[in-house]
Amino acid sequence: MKPFAFFPGCLIPVRYPAMEFAIRQTLPKLGIEIVDLEGASCCPDPIYFKSKDKVAWLSVAARNLTLAEDLGLDVFTNCSGCTATLSEAYHLLKNDELREKVNRRLKKIGRKYKGTSRVRHVATLVRDEAGYDAVRESVVRPLDGMKMAIHYGCHLLKPSKIMNVDDPNNPEVLEKMVEAIGATPVRHRNWYLCCGKACQHEAIPLNMMHALLGTVKDVEAEILCLICPTCFSQFDHGQMKVAKHFNDDYHIPPVYYFQLLAYAQGIPYDKLGFDRQRFKPESLQRFATSSAQVEN
């Protein structure tokens, strides 16, 4: 098993522990060993705290990265926001002047940023380190015939020069991940839109989500598969708001990819926290009778 430092951030461990549980269950089955980072803080978030002071934001991000450097490990995140902050910090701190500035602050707490720990989102890590075939082989009950729309969100892929993950205009990584659990990815017309969470304006996210959910409904997807807890909150809690505002009914359960993988790997539906969602992916249960379910 290859070890990687796990940076869980805030939103998943605090508000969506089922997602953390799914990651801890699924990665070891793909040959990835999870090493916890002691003393990590918020990444800090790329929307709010970054808006206050980019240098302080970079300094705290650099401190988080030094925790992984101490262990000599690369880092993976489970949230697109953390991915954005830590990847950007890793990129910006290649600049000598900025790194020196940040290191002057880190010196106050006896730390030094070196830039030796690379950062990846867990989806990218799985693609690069395990591969789609390993995902396919880990599945004991493929979600055959289940139509899934994908919401890439923004920070897995963009800015593409920093993320270097996939073509942001025509990505395939999540389609391949969905195929690897046996489901059928369906591309909806508004697949490239953002969730709108960062926008401090009432109408923009509402209109955007309305447009997006409409096209997901058009392609008759059973689930909206995503890889970010912020996008998840927008499409779960936020979906109720949009439905009310536009007097429309989509009923599209958003599901974090690694919970789907955990289910496909045999973890029972009841153990995956779906009861906490406003829109529950009940259609998954048609695979429950599969003899392959493992007791966990």
Added chain:
Amino acid sequence: MTKARKPNNDDVVKVDFDFRRQLAKKVEGNLASFCYQCGACVGDCPAATYSDEFNPREIMLKVLYGLGEELLVENSVLWQCTNCYNCAERCPQDVKPVEVIISLKNMLADLNIYPPTVEKIIGTFEKTGRTTPLSPAVDRQRERFGLPPMKPVPMDEISKLLEPASDEEDDAE
């Protein structure tokens, strides 16, 4: 919203170079200088698509003209940006309008102007080192999934990082 003023004989724009200098001191705040106003950043901008008030090219133009007083205000249009980075993908000049916008927000913060929700989340982070508040219910939920309780963040370290080092160049020189 007032459009960026264009120079003509009666109304010659005086560029506020001080505003531009302050902006250039922010990380990647100087990138707007490379903007040649092509508008490539606008087409895929979701905020521009769903709001008539927001246009990244226009914000870059205001920066070039030094019209800080139109951007650094309460309820600034800057907060309509969704941080999606489409503009940065499209810009042929590597301007990264989104980063210029965040640098402008850093200037708003220097003036102590924030939307209330933003200020609240920043406050939670500065107090606890996390943006999502903890509570006993959080640990109970975690326990249900066999996960250990959340650990406190070493705030002594974080607080020190939020302040400039004694030998750090003064940004507001």
